[in-house]
Amino acid sequence: MAESAKDLVMHDIKRSVILDMLNKGQRMDDRAPDQYRPISVQKGVIDTAEGSAIAKIGKTQILVGAKMATATPFPDRPKEGVFSVNCEFLPLANSSFEPGPPDEDSIELARVTDRGIRSAEVEGDNSITENFFLEEGKVMALFLDIYVLDHSGNMTDSASLAAIGALLDVKIPKYDPDTKTLIRNETSGKLGLKHLPIATTFAKVGQHTLCDPTREEMLAADAKLTITTTQNGQIAAMQKGKGAFTRDEVLDAVDVAFKKSAELRKYVL
Amino acid sequence: MAEEKKLIINGKRIDGRSPDDLRPLRIETGVLNEADGSAFVQWGGNKIVAGIYGPRECIPKHEANPYKALVKCRYTMSPFASKEEHGRSGPNRRSIEISKVIREVFENIVVAELYPMTQIDIFIDVLQAEGGTRVGAITAAAAALADAGIPMRDMVCGVAVGKADGTIVLDLGKEEDNFGESDVPMAISNRGKELLLIQMDGLLTKEELAIAIDKAMAASEKIHAMQTEAITKRYEKLESEGLKL
Numbered sequence: 001m002a003e004s005a006k007d008l009v010m011h012d013i014k015r016s017v018i019l020d021m022l023n024k025g026q027r028m029d030d031r032a033p034d035q036y037r038p039i040s041v042q043k044g045v046i047d048t049a050e051g052s053a054i055a056k057i058g059k060t061q062i063l064v065g066a067k068m069a070t071a072t073p074f075p076d077r078p079k080e081g082v083f084s085v086n087c088e089f090l091p092l093a094n095s096s097f098e099p100g101p102p103d104e105d106s107i108e109l110a111r112v113t114d115r116g117i118r119s120a121e122v123e124g125d126n127s128i129t130e131n132f133f134l135e136e137g138k139v140m141a142l143f144l145d146i147y148v149l150d151h152s153g154n155m156t157d158s159a160s161l162a163a164i165g166a167l168l169d170v171k172i173p174k175y176d177p178d179t180k181t182l183i184r185n186e187t188s189g190k191l192g193l194k195h196l197p198i199a200t201t202f203a204k205v206g207q208h209t210l211c212d213p214t215r216e217e218m219l220a221a222d223a224k225l226t227i228t229t230t231q232n233g234q235i236a237a238m239q240k241g242k243g244a245f246t247r248d249e250v251l252d253a254v255d256v257a258f259k260k261s262a263e264l265r266k267y268v269l
Numbered sequence: 270m271a272e273e274k275k276l277i278i279n280g281k282r283i284d285g286r287s288p289d290d291l292r293p294l295r296i297e298t299g300v301l302n303e304a305d306g307s308a309f310v311q312w313g314g315n316k317i318v319a320g321i322y323g324p325r326e327c328i329p330k331h332e333a334n335p336y337k338a339l340v341k342c343r344y345t346m347s348p349f350a351s352k353e354e355h356g357r358s359g360p361n362r363r364s365i366e367i368s369k370v371i372r373e374v375f376e377n378i379v380v381a382e383l384y385p386m387t388q389i390d391i392f393i394d395v396l397q398a399e400g401g402t403r404v405g406a407i408t409a410a411a412a413a414l415a416d417a418g419i420p421m422r423d424m425v426c427g428v429a430v431g432k433a434d435g436t437i438v439l440d441l442g443k444e445e446d447n448f449g450e451s452d453v454p455m456a457i458s459n460r461g462k463e464l465l466l467i468q469m470d471g472l473l474t475k476e477e478l479a480i481a482i483d484k485a486m487a488a489s490e491k492i493h494a495m496q497t498e499a500i501t502k503r504y505e506k507l508e509s510e511g512l513k514l
Contacts, residue, residue: 045514046397047314049349056511059302063396063514065349088358091343092320092392094303098328099343099392101359143355145348147396149318149512150302184352 015205015220022208028216034256036212041161041267043169050173050184053165053268057212059152064144064162066170070134070182071141081132082141083122085114087148087159094151094215108239110146112199113159116228116237117144117167120195128167128191134175140182142170142191153215156226156239157264160199165268167191195230196268197237198261202227202253204243209253211260225250227257231265274448276433282445284313288438291428291488296408296499298416300512304392306417308499309512310409313442314399316514319409321417324387338384342372342391344406350398367403374407374427374456374465380420389419396514400443401429407456407466408492415500423461426492429454430481432473437480439488453481457489 018028027033037058046052051066071082087110089097102110121128132140144166146159171187203213203221210217218224223243228236235254245253276283286292292313301307304320311317327333344367348356360368375391391414393406404427411425431441433449446452451471458465464482473481 042514046316046347046349048352048397048399052349054512054514059509059511061301061511063347063512065347065396067349067355069355086348086358088347090320090345090392090394091322091390092301092304092307092318092394095322095325099360141355143348145358147347147394149394150304152302 011219014216018217018220019206022205027210029214033208034211034260036260036264039161039264039267041165043165043268049166051166051168051170053162053169055158055162055165057154057158057161058214059150060154060158061150062155062158062162063147063149064159064166065147066166067143067145068170068173068182069141069143070138070175070180072137073139078137079133079139081129081139083118083129084141085110085117085144085146085163087113087146089148089151093148097151109155109159112156112226112237112239113144113146113163116160116197116199117163120197120230120234120236121167121193126192126194128193135177138180140172140175151215153218154201154212156201157199157212160197160228161264161268164193164196164198167193168268195232195234195236196265197228197230198264199226199228199237200257200260200264201225202256204245204249209249211256225253227254229254229257229261231262233258274444276445276449277436282433282438282442284442288436289484291440291491292442294492294495296412296495297513298412298499298503299509302509302511304413304417306413306415306419308409308412308416310405310412312401312405312408314397315395315402315405316397317393317395317402317405317409318512319391319393319406319413321389321391321413321419323389324384325390327386327388333386335385337381338379339388340372340376340379340381340391341388342368342375342393342410344368344371344393344395344403346395346398346402350395367406370466370468371403371407371410374425375410375414377465378421378423378425378458379414380422383420400441400446401454403427404429404454404456408496412496412499415496416503423458424493424496425456425458425465426489426496427454427456427466428485428488428492430485432471432477437477437484439484453478453485455482455485457486459489459493462486
């Protein structure tokens with residue numbers, strides 16, 4: 001996503017406007033610094049997927065589809081299931097998105113989403129993949145595909161909400177040991193999610209820390225931080241984007257992350 | 270082909286339709302916020318979203334045409350679009366061909382001469398598939414182009430007709446597509462009544478093909494009316510309500 005000279009000039013202008021307003025205690029869309037745009041999550045929107053959800057935060061719309069398949073386990077973990085997250089920035093989602101293989105931003109988004117879920121729900125006891133072992137050399141795989149349909153800022157939190165929504169919606173297909181295939185119209189149950197990790201993203205513009213930054217606020221931002229927290233009071237993932245944060249800024253953000261993720265989590269339940 | 274699967278029983282198709290019935294169809298425009306124009310089509314078990322960008326700068330620049338805009342099309346299917354295995358994201362041989370034939374539909378009707386040196390991007394993503402995605406894609410893309418305000422000489426919609434258990438049936442479902450004798454996807458311009466896309470696989474006689482085209486022409490009137498309604502409705506609301514999957 002190369003930025004043209006025109007974009008760079010516009011960034012400077014927008015940044016100064018956004019910063020001036022923040023110094024007067026205003027955000028461009030009249031939100032409080034820690035206030036999210038309107039949120040909605042709808043589960044079970046794709047009939048062909050084992051689980052799905054579309055999350056909307058403001059004008060950002062992200063669809064996540066969960067598909068299950070049989071797979072060969074990793075050689076060092078022969079009893080464990082496979083969990084994989086991919087992300088597509090569809091070119092229809094923003095004028096800056098170009099067709100082609102995933103770029104570094106979409107890979108990062110997939111991996112940050114993956115880490116939050118993997119830390120909280122996949123690794124350790126009560127893993128959602130613990131019952132994925134089928135027989136020697138065969139396990140179940142769970143694929144999450146993040147489909148960005150509209151990028152108007154804060155894709156990370158929208159993707160996280162949609163991903164958890166899709167996982168909650170998953171109906172695990174039955175395995176037929178005779179044919180060694182999945183019976184997709186029969187289900188053996190749901191995933192046992194316990195922690196519901198939700199990402200919350202912060203932008204630092206000047207001295208101001210903002211929740212749920214819009215795309216324009218993000219362009220104006222000096223720094224970006226995503227913190228994924230569980231409903232059991234644990235941090236499951238963190239990712240700093242551009243810029244720098246002090247120790248206290250990070251710790252303050254963690255407090256806000258717990259508070260905000262609890263609010264966001266209500267939308268997926 | 271697979272004879273054991275009965276596709277028509279007592280004159281009714283496996284989903285209960287008569288031979289000339291369309292699957293339920295919903296068309297909505299303005300479903301995306303970022304795109305210059307957009308549309309969503311839910312057609313039976315298909316869920317298809319189209320987004321338009323442009324006219325905008327042609328990239329790569331050497332492709333730019335000094336006399337007209339380039340129309341570009343990218344049709345893709347999500348990895349979770351089918352009931353079967355997890356698919357691979359991004360283009361494949363099938364989607365590359367479909368992207369080309371869809372582009373060749375819209376090159377006929379977009380008034381490209383108005384925008385030299387630019388490109389108009391048609392992006393189509395099949396979120397959920399149940400047979401007939403290319404004609405659904407065309408129906409969605411046409412509504413999205415209108416929503417984007419791209420001047421067009423005519424409106425276009427797609428519909429497939431095929432043969433199942435010896436009967437010519439309108440708007441094939443997935444089973445009919447997989448197990449039927451033939452499939453003829455078509456795109457029809459509304460005023461000109463021209464076939465802007467016609468493909469076929471399977472076997473049909475000339476008489477059967479004539480019936481198939483007539484059925485598609487008749488159905489296109491209904492589909493076009495729904496496109497018009499979707500585009501008109503767009504002007505009743507100021508803000509997009511987003512995708513309703």
